[in-house]
Amino acid sequence: MTGPNAMNQQSDILETSFDMLIDVEPGEVAAGGALVLRCAARATPGRDLRGQSVQILDDTGSTVGSLTFSMLDGATNTTEPGTFAAPTKLGSHGWRAVFAGAPEGHAPGGEAIHDFFFTVVAHRASVLVWGAPSAIAAGQSFTVTLGLKCSGGCDMAGRKIQITDASGAEVAMVQMGADQLHGTSGLHETKVTLQAPAEVSRQTWQARIARDDAEPPHEAATAAFGLNFVAPPEHRIEITVLDAETKAPLRGASITAHPFSATTNAEGVASMMVCAGSYTVWVSAAGHDPVCKYLDMSGDHTSVAELSPEAKEDPDAFYY
Amino acid sequence: MSKKVETGERARSGLSRRDFFKAGAAAGVGAAALGAPAVVAAQTMPSPTDGITWDYEVDVLVLGGGCMGLPSAIRARDLGNDVMIIDQNFDLGGKMLHSGSQVSLGGGDPLQLRDLAGEFDKEGFIQVGKLHTDEELTEDTDHLFRDMTDWSIVDSSANAPYRYNERELHRAWADNCFDTRNFLMDNYVRFSRISGTHGNAGMTRARRASAFLMLGDKTDIKAGTVTREDAGISNTSSSHFAPRIMGDASSVVAPGAVNNGAALSRGLEFSAREKGVKIMLNRHMDEIYREHQFSGRIVGVRASYSPRILPGSNTPMQSYWQNGNIDETRETVYIRARKAVIIATGGHVGNPQFRSMFYPAMREPAFGPSAQALIGDRAADASGIIAGLRVGANLAGMQQNLSYGATAHIPTRLATRDAYTDMYPGHPTFPFRGSTGFAANANTFEHFIAVNQVGKRFFNDMNLMRGNQAGTAFPGGNNVPVRGVEITQGDWRNSGRDHIRGMYNRHAGLDAALQINEGSQGPDFHSGPLWAIFDEGAVERAELNLTYPWVADNGYFFSADTLEELQAKINAGHSYQRVPMTHLADTVARWNGFVDAGADTDFGRGEDAPMHKIERPKFYAASIVVVWHDSYGGLRINGKCQVIDMEGQPIPGLYAGCEASGGGNQHGLGRGLVHAYIAGTHAAAETAM
Numbered sequence A: 001m002t003g004p005n006a007m008n009q010q011s012d013i014l015e016t017s018f019d020m021l022i023d024v025e026p027g028e029v030a031a032g033g034a035l036v037l038r039c040a041a042r043a044t045p046g047r048d049l050r051g052q053s054v055q056i057l058d059d060t061g062s063t064v065g066s067l068t069f070s071m072l073d074g075a076t077n078t079t080e081p082g083t084f085a086a087p088t089k090l091g092s093h094g095w096r097a098v099f100a101g102a103p104e105g106h107a108p109g110g111e112a113i114h115d116f117f118f119t120v121v122a123h124r125a126s127v128l129v130w131g132a133p134s135a136i137a138a139g140q141s142f143t144v145t146l147g148l149k150c151s152g153g154c155d156m157a158g159r160k161i162q163i164t165d166a167s168g169a170e171v172a173m174v175q176m177g178a179d180q181l182h183g184t185s186g187l188h189e190t191k192v193t194l195q196a197p198a199e200v201s202r203q204t205w206q207a208r209i210a211r212d213d214a215e216p217p218h219e220a221a222t223a224a225f226g227l228n229f230v231a232p233p234e235h236r237i238e239i240t241v242l243d244a245e246t247k248a249p250l251r252g253a254s255i256t257a258h259p260f261s262a263t264t265n266a267e268g269v270a271s272m273m274v275c276a277g278s279y280t281v282w283v284s285a286a287g288h289d290p291v292c293k294y295l296d297m298s299g300d301h302t303s304v305a306e307l308s309p310e311a312k313e314d315p316d317a318f319y320y
Numbered sequence B: 001m002s003k004k005v006e007t008g009e010r011a012r013s014g015l016s017r018r019d020f021f022k023a024g025a026a027a028g029v030g031a032a033a034l035g036a037p038a039v040v041a042a043q044t045m046p047s048p049t050d051g052i053t054w055d056y057e058v059d060v061l062v063l064g065g066g067c068m069g070l071p072s073a074i075r076a077r078d079l080g081n082d083v084m085i086i087d088q089n090f091d092l093g094g095k096m097l098h099s100g101s102q103v104s105l106g107g108g109d110p111l112q113l114r115d116l117a118g119e120f121d122k123e124g125f126i127q128v129g130k131l132h133t134d135e136e137l138t139e140d141t142d143h144l145f146r147d148m149t150d151w152s153i154v155d156s157s158a159n160a161p162y163r164y165n166e167r168e169l170h171r172a173w174a175d176n177c178f179d180t181r182n183f184l185m186d187n188y189v190r191f192s193r194i195s196g197t198h199g200n201a202g203m204t205r206a207r208r209a210s211a212f213l214m215l216g217d218k219t220d221i222k223a224g225t226v227t228r229e230d231a232g233i234s235n236t237s238s239s240h241f242a243p244r245i246m247g248d249a250s251s252v253v254a255p256g257a258v259n260n261g262a263a264l265s266r267g268l269e270f271s272a273r274e275k276g277v278k279i280m281l282n283r284h285m286d287e288i289y290r291e292h293q294f295s296g297r298i299v300g301v302r303a304s305y306s307p308r309i310l311p312g313s314n315t316p317m318q319s320y321w322q323n324g325n326i327d328e329t330r331e332t333v334y335i336r337a338r339k340a341v342i343i344a345t346g347g348h349v350g351n352p353q354f355r356s357m358f359y360p361a362m363r364e365p366a367f368g369p370s371a372q373a374l375i376g377d378r379a380a381d382a383s384g385i386i387a388g389l390r391v392g393a394n395l396a397g398m399q400q401n402l403s404y405g406a407t408a409h410i411p412t413r414l415a416t417r418d419a420y421t422d423m424y425p426g427h428p429t430f431p432f433r434g435s436t437g438f439a440a441n442a443n444t445f446e447h448f449i450a451v452n453q454v455g456k457r458f459f460n461d462m463n464l465m466r467g468n469q470a471g472t473a474f475p476g477g478n479n480v481p482v483r484g485v486e487i488t489q490g491d492w493r494n495s496g497r498d499h500i501r502g503m504y505n506r507h508a509g510l511d512a513a514l515q516i517n518e519g520s521q522g523p524d525f526h527s528g529p530l531w532a533i534f535d536e537g538a539v540e541r542a543e544l545n546l547t548y549p550w551v552a553d554n555g556y557f558f559s560a561d562t563l564e565e566l567q568a569k570i571n572a573g574h575s576y577q578r579v580p581m582t583h584l585a586d587t588v589a590r591w592n593g594f595v596d597a598g599a600d601t602d603f604g605r606g607e608d609a610p611m612h613k614i615e616r617p618k619f620y621a622a623s624i625v626v627v628w629h630d631s632y633g634g635l636r637i638n639g640k641c642q643v644i645d646m647e648g649q650p651i652p653g654l655y656a657g658c659e660a661s662g663g664g665n666q667h668g669l670g671r672g673l674v675h676a677y678i679a680g681t682h683a684a685a686e687t688a689m
Ligand SMILES: Cc1cc2nc3c(=O)[nH]c(=O)nc-3n(C[C@H](O)[C@H](O)[C@H](O)COP(=O)(O)OP(=O)(O)OC[C@H]3O[C@@H](n4cnc5c(N)ncnc54)[C@H](O)[C@@H]3O)c2cc1C
Pocket: A319, A320, B063, B064, B065, B066, B067, B068, B069, B086, B087, B088, B089, B092, B093, B094, B095, B096, B097, B098, B099, B100, B101, B102, B103, B104, B199, B283, B284, B285, B286, B344, B345, B346, B347, B370, B371, B375, B378, B379, B380, B381, B383, B384, B420, B421, B630, B657, B658, B659, B660, B667, B668, B669, B670, B672
């Protein structure tokens, strides 16, 4: 024998082999949730398997679907990812991938088999808290938004979230409404008004949902959120923010004098009350270089801040 | 069925599942290509080339058709040779097509003289007057040579790169700048006014010009015009002609002039095709043959078919122009070179294994070369350098890679792997990129935190991009000759303490980004991908436009309702996220605590901009990448661009230059185009075998 075949026989590397793997995402999947499977197969000598399919069998051996090879990169054939419904039974599962076109002698009937494993877990609830004012006058009421989402996609309307203060005492028990935050999928949001304590302090509060035993069950979840309770602010900072070049007012610019902050309106004006004291005031807006002022506040302050447009990324000068 | 319970990602029997999936995609991992031929020649044979049947035979064979390849082929062709270029890509131009076309030569080159004399280009496109003083334009080749070897010049990373430049090489380089500039202009390259200089092209004179075309009704290289569509439409589309949108060159040419690598590369390509250079695209050189492994002449090469196929397509991509293309789809061909082989394959920026010799952390394959969508995974795979080493070549300039600020750096473009470019949809390789990414200047980081693969912060996020800009600047800023800074050749004061202090802009953000972290596993200790994390509030405040083509579902941008979901999506959807980002939620909670406290005790944020909580859904992750832009360490060459062996002797019939070569620290095109002219000249003069 001459030519490549002769070498094939001598070389270890070119010995016939067939490897197949399943990529499972996520390895821990919520009960009934989406399981994304993808198959890769590498044959030596190389083979083009595009168009051929791999059967996916569940724990009981019944076929739940298939994946079809569509890409060939070097010696590796891969399928597009396929989405399967995960079982609802919690715990570990072993499924099987069967490819019926493996080289003779590789396995009985030329079948390649690959077992893969994943774990089905209870649904997880995620609790979120946002929108608290950066500074809250002691003793005043304030509003935050609570968010709740189930990792398995369950409807969370009606579930209760307990809010506790820094000492662990319950300050509110909130029932989530049916409203969902725009742009999200299944994230319920509910606003809640809370009462600030009388003392000036920085505190961490918690929002918590208890474990439930629904079918499927949800684990308990907690979100901590920080709050700055300050003395009643008595002086006003009012800053008008303009583009330094066009002198046009900048809307949406941030004024920050920790812990106080405000955002400019359409006229470029932001106004906020602060406590007496000295502050580093940052003024920042999209597409502009921020500026910083130092203020000693013992009365009201009004000023204009002009922000220079930030240096534009000039492709011509930049990519060289 | 026996069941063994595996949880998590990476409990694997031998082969890591992720590695397996990635094996095909990673460049240069050595997986035998499907249907690749078996071993070619047995080692015991008297000459490696015995028994090879040559499929093609030419005088001069050029490996790679970019900055080094196209002009060297034209030059050899001009001198009466039968010349062939093979290129692994589906189109010509390499990184040069993608470049800014800023070509710094000098030494009294024809453009310096033109500007000095107050003359214009012979076609009459240029309308602006000269942009420099007479002094800034006046020099001779001795001056240029001294500039390029001046020990005393300290650059923006407080390095003195010129002292390491190979003297013979740079003498030849300086001596050939004049002819090279003329040669380029004779081959449809139109150059702007001289305007500053750049990229380690010396400090004391203005030497840079960019290649331009004029906007017109049709794209016509002979006439020097390009349509608006082919030049690219700002913020909208690129074209097959010009992968990057051509820039406004009105300040250096005239209203209606546009410039970048397309004007340079397409001009040269047009000329090469017109002059009858043979072109074989989709052809990757795999091995160079010499009469004996370490002795004798270079004889030819073996090259394999390397079509590039878009996802979802079955047909190979096609070059912009076709005339002169050799239609060859055999898996392997053998090409003999009667006179010489020129290695013009570019550098090693896309070969993590190779480039890690310079910076071990860059063995991380998550980070790619510049221009990767355009040139493909195998363009900058060091294959030319490695093939040279296999036939006895030596290396040079191994320390020079790290003297240039842009070599490995973090570009400001987030949410795309191919971050060092502004290619838009319209170029056929755009799908490899998937998104243009969005530009996040230093200020934008006010609204982000930057985290590593385990979800931990690693630097003052505000400084990540800020320092980076300094990293690409030169002493005194981007415009050299430096105005207001006294630079005298070879003067010790240039490297005096104050000057070094002034130049020391090196930023540590890159190094921090590449640091070993909790997710790094031996033996490689990859640092993993990097992410900018932000929330809906940031999108509003920073006015981010998170739509296609700025972002896409390409594994480099994710959004989710919760941080847990975000982490899971990154882990599932990003090819190089090897470990879960277990610290993400804690990091965000810690950050929010800093915002409440008004001080970031971990990295000192807040002294440079206000801080904002990351709390309001949705949550976002945009990839931050490190790009290795160009190569300096490579094959050792002499002043004729002959490749030098371990004994310091030229390897007969073997030439190399630009990024495939080492010993010259000048950036990019200025270096490469002159190498090409020199190599083409000398290769043509070899005796045919
Ligand atoms: C966005 C961008 C902007 C830039 N701007 C500038 C600028 O303004 N000024 C400047 O000086 N420099 C610039 N550069 C850098 C400059 O483009 C490169 O340094 C230069 O093109 C390198 O030349 P080269 O010939 O070594 O490699 P390339 O130009 O990349 O050419 C190498 C060619 O070889 C081919 N090849 C590789 N391996 C093989 C193989 N084994 N077989 C066959 N073919 C092979 C590749 O496909 C490619 O076509 C820029 C680069 C980029 C990406």
